[in-house]
Amino acid sequence: MEATWLWLIPIAPLVTSVLCGAIALATRNAEAPPRRLVGWLACLGPGLSFALSLLAWTELRGLMPVGRMLSQTAYRWIDSGVLQLDVGFVVDPLSSLMLLFVTGVGTLIHIYSTGYMHAERGFARYFAYLNLFMFSMLILVLADSLPLLFVGWEGVGLCSYLLIGYWFEDPAKAAAGKKAFVVNRIGDFGVLIAMFLVLWTLQGVGSASLSFADLRRHTEAFTPALATAVCLLLFLGATGKSAQIPLYVWLPDAMAGPTPVSALIHAATMVTAGVYLVARMHFLFALSPVASTIVAVVGAATALLAATIAVAQNDFKKVLAYSTVSQLGYMFVGVGVGAYGAGIFHVFTHAFFKACLFLGSGAVIHALHDEQDIRRMGGLRHKMPLTFWTFVIATLALAGIPPLAGFFSKDHILWEALSKPNVVAPWLPPVLWVVLVAAALCTAFYMWRLVALVFLGSFRGDAHTYEHAHEAPPSMAMPLVLLATGSVLVGLLGVPHLLGGSNRLESWLHPSFTLAQDTHLESPPHEGEESGGSAAETEASVGHEPVSAHATSAALPESAAMAVALAAGLLGLGLGHQLYVRRPQAASALAMRLPAVRRLLAGKYFIDELYAAAIVRPLRLFSDRVLWRIVDMRLIDGSVRLLGWLTWALSVAFRFAQSGYVQTYVLVVVLGVFALLWRVL
Amino acid sequence: MSFEFAWHPDAWLLVAPMLVVCGTALVILVGDLFLPNVRWTIPALAGLALAAALALARWNQPLAAAEAALNGALRLDAFAIFLQVAILACAGLSLLGAQAYHERAGTGRAEFFVLVLFATVGMMVLVASSDLITMFLGLELLSFPTYVLCGFLRQQIKSNEAALKYFVLGSFASSVFLYGIALVWGASGSTQLAEIAQAPESPLLYLGALLVATGFLFKIGAVPFHMWVPDVYEGAPTPVTMLMATAVKIAAFGALVRTLLVTTLYQTLPLGTILWWCAILTMTVGNMSALTQPNIKRMLAFSSVAHAGYMLVGLAAVATTGWPAGASAVLYYLLAYAAMNIGAFTVVTLLGRRAEGELQFDRDWSGVARRHPGLGVAMALFMIALGGLPPTAGFFGKYSLFRAALDAGLVSLVVIAVLNSLVSVYYYLRVIVAMYMKAEREAPPVLLDALAPRVHAFDGPGAMAAPDVVAPPPAPRLAEARPWGAFLAVAVCAVLTLWLGIGPSLGGLPGLSQVMAWAEAAVESLR
């Protein structure tokens, strides 16, 4: 259905962004920027978007599932030969979900920021960036075509760059911003090529708008090899944006930005764009089991790797950052095994509890005057009870403790990973499952370690700081509470059938993934998935219980698996409590006993160093010493100058032939005559 | 015994332009006895203008009977008129441009004008003669006054040496030329070009023709007969250099073109190949030698060698195919080249006076464009034109030469020529660099006059000047006078340089298209 007001959703924050930017520039020399005005303006943009998103959602609910889609084509963007790109927006169940939590969480974090950033001189500048981010993210979510999605994709990357480098006077922070941008660019390289490949493929069938609808219509044009190539290239982009192996390295560094930024961009929204992209392009991923498998494997590997690194980090935000990387890995496993709904579900829940965790960390850091090292914290639960409790709730949600949000989404992914057979590597599902469970264990462990070190025990920093620690102001507390509430509740949208739930979220998302399941059904029987069958029936009654025979028949293993996962979570929590609350010495003793492991983990497996040594430095050295100094200056320019020098030398020789002796001149004349005669006669 | 002079009433018309110039010379010669303080520039210019008018009046009006009566010694065909007018214009502009120089060097004596006018007559004879012996006489008539003019600054070693070198080499070449005439005459029984064309082929004819060609190539300064050019151009007084570089070159080329086209010897002799090599050598040696030359006059001398090379490209085209397109291109190029060169040399005379050290442009001319913006612009224009960049005459001239050569299929020759002009741009730009881009020199420590012999006192073994010939420095009063004539010459040359480069035909004003048409008509008249 046409909805000509969709463009308002992204535009609202853009307008406020521009206004804030103008204010920032106009008041750059003023002593006190108009904080109140800016604060209101900045929250207004995302707030409006949120309201409009709600409106879109309600309109969407009123539509039949088959055509459940709002769309608007704003204008023709690029028109060149067969290439006809429009700026068009679409709201389908998938994007409506994304819209809701992006704008919702976004608005909350804006509100939080008005408190958190209150003392900053660059207050207006900050909100200009943040609103611009909202704009880009909304473009990304609303885009109805790959290129427009790419606009948002790079836009969020830009804002991430700007916000990470917000405190630009710190060179490390500015460098972190650049690193984020550049690493993302490497991923974007993949997306660009993927787009070219898609266009190149589709021109044969006479379509080159690159809109998702068109792509969906023409999936038959893709051979498996092509589909694999496109998917892997897209996934390269996703690894960049969503911080997966091998491009995750930027995200921990990105914690240099203000904490609300970490919450919004580097936890809740932007980093999930990769998952969103895969989900959006599910119809192609469905064509390529190889690519999907790779997605799942990379996701699982990232989940475990990041979780292990998080265990040994001492920076509050870095722990959370690695946790984010790890959770993103889960999501990729979800979409990788074809459980797009599960993946998106985790995106959704994760947004709440991770945002809550980050905001909590922000409150702590704020309270301790920018102290981030957890070794110098402790016992803060007395000082900051609200923060403590919201933080614990979110932690438990992350650890997957029922009935909090994380439990349902994570469990869903785990079960899908285990239950969906894999045609490429039949042995894979159990492996994936084991890896994810192990990661879950680590997750619970490091999260409880965090809680223990920050809030429990006694304070380890200097007393003065502790004295001045204070609970968060209302503007910061309110979002915390709301997000914690969300962390408790949103999981209930996707209670699996096993537990008597109806998994409303899955049903809601279903129309977005219809085609994928269609093709799954049409393609060879490797996709014997359970939700596929259920989907067909769901259509009739959305929101009602779609009980599937298939689902119930697998009930026993599912409950067993669920139990194991839950046990792992609890074990992790318990271990954490044991080591960091009960017997804190044991933790250090353990670390002492395994110095190599500790160093490896604390050093993040030295991946950054590896990249620097293997790629960055050689490239720079090669460019400088070989390309510039030798090839450019010596070879190319040198040969030019050599030519010039030779000419010059020749000229000097000629000049000196002009000796000034008249008889020499006569001699030359005679030689000339001689040559003439000799030539002719 | 009574003689009947072979004269024809119309013959007066035929020789009238030369007679006028001659008469002007005599008037000045005699007038100087009575009016020793008169400046003779304007009378000389008037004479030249009258001569040009008389020549132009005969355009398209052949004097066949008179020519026959004079036994073909002189012809006033379109070709001759075209070149005679060009020569007269060059001589006039040179005299005008010399004004500043006269005031500084004291060369503005009547003898100077007389000699220039006699040389002009020689040139006019040279381009009008269609008979080898007349050509020889014309050549000598232009040469002897030029030898003397080169040595006109008698106190100056360089000037005297220039005269000596020019004399020795010139006489040598004349002897060779004459020997060639003798052999050609022996082989063909005639010295008339048209009859030589009918002569049976014989080795003697070839030998003679080659020697004659040597004489021409010497006069135009083609490699390897160019060795005199730099030294003579450098040593001679600048106005004389100007004359040699332009008018004399026009005359020599004119005679060469006429000889080539009328005798049609290219049909039997491998002149195409010879000129091909000659052109390449001339361009390359000229440009290469000029490349690092810091003395402006010497640099322009080598550049004039190089330009002779470009024109030889056109002649090579003629000699290869016999098509006259190359010849008309050469005529056009001569005009263009003369305009730029007179302009450049006039600026040299002006700046040589002002910039104390005078001629080492990289040193002495730094920043002068700031003091003399007009001269700077003009010199830059001339340099750009000499380098062959549009929108100047230099470009269009080169363009027409190259087109003719390409028409004749001489692609490799043209490629070498353009590479040469690439090299040439470098040294022309060096002048601009000096004038515009170097910092202006501080006020000169001592006002050295360029002509004072002590400038050369340390210049080598020949510098032991006898004390009795040291000239007193010229009177400052003269040096301060504004040489309007020279400025006028520069302006005229600048306008010509631009106009011959892009000028469209507007109404009655002849554009380059029209000038080209005249050149073609001139060549056509040789048939």
Added chain:
Amino acid sequence: MPLLSAIVFVPMLTAVALLLLPRGNERLVRSVALLGMLLDLVLTLMAVQQSNNGAGFQLVERAAWIPRWGIEYHLGMDGISLWLVALTGLLGPIAVLGSWTGITQRVREFHVLLLLLQTGMQGTFLSLDLFLFYVFWEVSLVPMYFLIGIWGHERRLYAAIKFVLFTLAGSLLMLVAILSLVVEHARETGTYTFDLLTLYGTDIDPAHQIWYFAAFALAFAIKVPLWPLHTWLPDAHVEAPTAGSVILAGILLKMGGYGFLRFAMPLFPHGLAAATPLLMAVSVIGIVYGALVSMVQPDMKKLVAYSSVSHLGFVMLGILSANTQGLEGGIYQMLNHGLSTGALFLLVGMLYERRHSRAIADFGGLAKSMPIYAVVLVFVTLSSIGLPGLNGFVGEFLILLGAFKESRLHAVIATTGVVLGAVYMLWMVERVLFGPIRQEANRRVHDLSRREILTFAPLLVLIVVMGVYPKPFLDRMHGSVGTLIRRVQLDERLAADKAGAPRLQADDDVRLPAATAAAESTASREGAR
């Protein structure tokens, strides 16, 4: 009114007017020059407004010049030259504004040369007569030589002469090719003509075409500059005064790309076919090489100069792919590069004016002391690295897409240039703007003045507009680009037929009715399902 002639000669007349102004009033000189440039801009906008999307030449003006040799005064504009003319018109006033305070010596001469340069460039883009084109081509050379040589920096003489000799080396050989072409045409038809449109129709021996194309391509490749003919560029840029760099990067380099589009390709399709693999490879090398070398430059101006090598590599890659997207992208990218690199040079120049240094190491933390400057620099940088939503992206996207159709490998390697572009530009921005202020002088440096902001305003606006709504710009190109493709490819097919080789696949860009029908039927099938 002969609009195109006015566009070409108004700057020259202004230059003459400048010469007549009384001495000593520099402000008056600047104002008059600015007025002239603005008038030129207005005229170009009128031309844009009067143009249509047609395939042929518009606003054509013809007059006899040297009739005996078929040389005419022949101007015309089409969708390819249209925007380049407009860009030239735009950068003219910006160059004047950008040197308002930077040039204090010989102000009058400076502006006279700038205006003459403008005439040369506009003439180059508008000539439809090869001779006239060549004249303008060379005319634009000389003022730039003076601009670099007189108002340049330390090694200006070297840079200026290098610039001239490099350019001339190519263009003189091109002159030979032009003449040979005309002579060959005359040999076949009996008439001499330099008229481009007539020569388009000439059937030139394919063996000769290769040589002609080589000569033309050499001239244009030097101007572009393609690797490895680029070494004049860093020197020229570094030494040129700000306005010179802006014009040099903004427009003079585009003359190379334009030359390919207008002359080398349509005149000699066989030559193009033979040379495409080599030229594409060289373009791609240039993209990566320029980016890598630019990464390690310690001098801001040099960095931007090498980045031009990389960007112009993109342009050439698009042009050489010779399909709609590639060509339109190439043209579009020329405009983008003109805007963004022009702005970058202005920015570097303004910094130089304030601090007399271009070394990146001398700066750092400028975002603190010059916030507006920082905003502009970041903005322009983003345009330069092709951030979607800004103009650079549109061009790069189209180019890479076009290239991808021709050669997957080239496009993929070229795309790495996009990544590297971000690396070197952002690294430069980081080192200049961010971090602590390390030198005391940088703390006191004053931000952009109102005039400077005014200078940038049109550039920034265009950067956004061209990124958000490129359609009107592209629309004007379609017709002419289509003509160009037919010209280039028609002969290719003929050649293939002659050689008995299988015909190339039907060109995707000419929208075949059959393909459209197929697409529609697919769509309707989907709908039915």
Added chain:
Amino acid sequence: MVGLHEYLVVSGLLFLIGAVGVLTRTNGLILFMSLELMLNAVNLTFVALARYTGSLDGHVFVFLVTAVAAAEAAVGLAIFVSLFRLHRSVNVDQMNAMGE
């Protein structure tokens, strides 16, 4: 009677001797005399050819050349005299104020 070619060879020989003289003698006056010798050699050619073709034109040419030669002598000697005033020498090897 002697053949024409013998006259021509003799004149050629004299011409060559003159040329060698110009090339080798650094004494300006001897150099100058060599130049005169070259002209005379040409004259011999003219006279011989005139006799063997029966055309008096050759004699006229010789007459004209003789006048030219006289003029050449005058100019040449004047130049040497003038140079001698500066150099106190007529040795052409010393006259290279303008060589490189």
Added chain:
Amino acid sequence: MFYALSGISVLAALWMITRRSPLSSALSLVVTFLGLAALYAMLDAQLLFVVQIWVYAGAVMVLVLFVIMLLNLREEESRMAAASWGRFALCGILALGLAWKAFGVLAGVRGIAPPVSSEFGGVASVAEILFTRYLVQFQLVGLLLLAVVVGVVVLAKRAR
């Protein structure tokens, strides 16, 4: 007779170019000129025989001798040593090369002297052509001489 005269002329010419003293060179040149005059006479060129003796052997050589005396040249070419001989050798080789080429041509010319009237080469017969067919050239020579007079005055006049 021819061989004797030409032999004397050539030998005198060689003598001329090898003498150190300009004076002896000049004297040997006179011998050459006289030899040539005799050859002219053998070729029935009566007028030229006289002109040769008057103008060359007489006027020109007197002028040369006058200058030699005027300049009072010392024995300058005392350095007439190895270098000079080297130069001689080089030029000799060159001359031989030229001779090889050119004399091949010259020696190939065959001509039979036609019988001529006794007027041939006389003053009247030469003058008749000179003043009719070659009138312009004759005038030109006059002009030439005038120009040279002016020139020589310029050069030889004592400095101001």
